[in-house]
Amino acid sequence: MSASAPATGVAERLTGLVGALRSHGVGIGTGETLDAARVVEVLGLADRELLREGLAATLLHSEGQRPVFDAVFDVYFPARVGVHATEAPADREGLRSRLAEALAANDEGLMARLAVEAVDGFGGYGSSPGSDGWSSYQTLERLRPQTLLARVRDSIRAREEGGAGFTDRLLEDEIRRRIEVFRGQVATEARRRVAERRGRDEIARRAVVTTADRVDFLSAGRDRLAELRRVVQPLARKLATRLAARRRRAARGTIDLRRTLRGSLSTGGVPIRPVLRRRRPVRPELVLLCDVSGSVSGFSDFTMLLVQALHDQFSKVRVFAFVNQIDEVSRMLVHGAADPDALGARIRSEAALTGWHGSSDYGVAFGEFTERYGDAVGSRTTVFVLGDARTNMADPNLPALRHIAERARCVYWLNPEPRSQWGTGDSAAPAYADVIAMYECRNARQLSALIARLLPV
Secondary structure, three states: OOOOHHHHHHHHHHHHHHHHHHHHOOOOOHHHHHHHHHOOOOOHHOOOOHHHHHHHHHOOOOOHHHHHHHHHHHHHHOOOOOOOOOOOOOOOOHHHHHHHHHHHHHHHHHHHHHHHHHHHHHHEEEEOOOOEEEHHHHHHHHHEEEEEEHHHHHHHHOOOOOOOOHHHHHHHHHHHHHHHHHHHHHHHHHHHHHHHHOHHHHHHHOOOOOOHHHHHOOOOOHEEEEEEEOOOOHHHHHHHHHHHHHHHHHHEEEEEEHHHHHHHHHHHOOOOOOEOOOOOOOOEEEEEEEEEEEEHHHHHHHHHHHHHHHHHHHOOOEEEOEEEEEEEHHHHOOOOOOOOOOOOOOOHHHHOOOOOOOOHHHHHHHHHHHHHHHHOOOEEEEHHHOOOOOOEEEEEOOHHHHHHHOOOEEEEEEEOOOOOHHOOOOOHHHHHOOEEEEOOOOOHHHHHHHHHHHOOO
């Protein structure tokens, strides 16, 4: 009984790890779970980093999933167990001095031990024994490791006689990297302690940053948006393959029953060779109307980059950006030369998008589009409107949108706001949804699924 207890505990941790990864969008099948169990059996628990690499190689499908895996692994297979609070008050300056020495020596083992001390001394909050909780943010705010850069740089210069091989810029970048490693160690330690108190499953699902393709466009910070834009090309390749397969299936056509039965006369009425109504699919034309104001600009920028990467799937692509005026920006999306860092800034600086105020005005933008660019929409055109449908209490101009819908093959609205917020405040989403189909599109995963499903063949 005692011998089987540890095995049961390891199995529970492994299944918890797999369940948490699945909740963050990592696709893991039963076979891969069994392979992971075999990895644990072969590698054992003695070398934690070896086990980490073995499970990562077994369970992950892309490099972008690694940050999520590392955080979840640290919850289910922590480096230490138990919270050992010190009775003496923490010496902040003494800890900062020892941290500066560890950073200068790039001693990650010592940095990990100092992270434990830091969380122990500065991360606890609450009044119950051992603290009610642990906060990495509070720890780092009190310790402020980023302010040690100059001290660490001078220490390295003194040790290495001028830091041979490093320019000042490269040396400072290396020190910042080491500080980020320490910050990650603090976050891991705080997460481990909270998991012991509140339960591993809850912390693994709520306190671990999700993969880039599941990050909400409207809540993503600059770093997450930059990470998200880096997945454009892989996502575009997957979508292009899916669209090409749909076109091949459509090209086969449906069964022509009349001709099939006629041909079966030579085989005694048995339809051995079905005759198909073959069709020649025509690649669709695509028009994007993108709100690039405020927080929705990240959503529009990403979608434009995705469409640019999918350029070969369409016979013609035209892109229009607007805030309260609309302008064509197709010329800025150069096929084969995606520039995720500068596209949005270039559009907002070079295109005529605003009039006397800087707030979104969908009604004016739709009206200008029908007057100036009406010829962009025809019977082969699929139109996507990208935006949150917040009109700042201005006229939504439903007749203009209805006119676009009547001319186009199909029109869809992708809204990055949660459906529960449609119609609140200055949102005209329900009114627009009565004219054209509107879909919630909060992250890259939803966007790719919608693009693949809605684009005609």
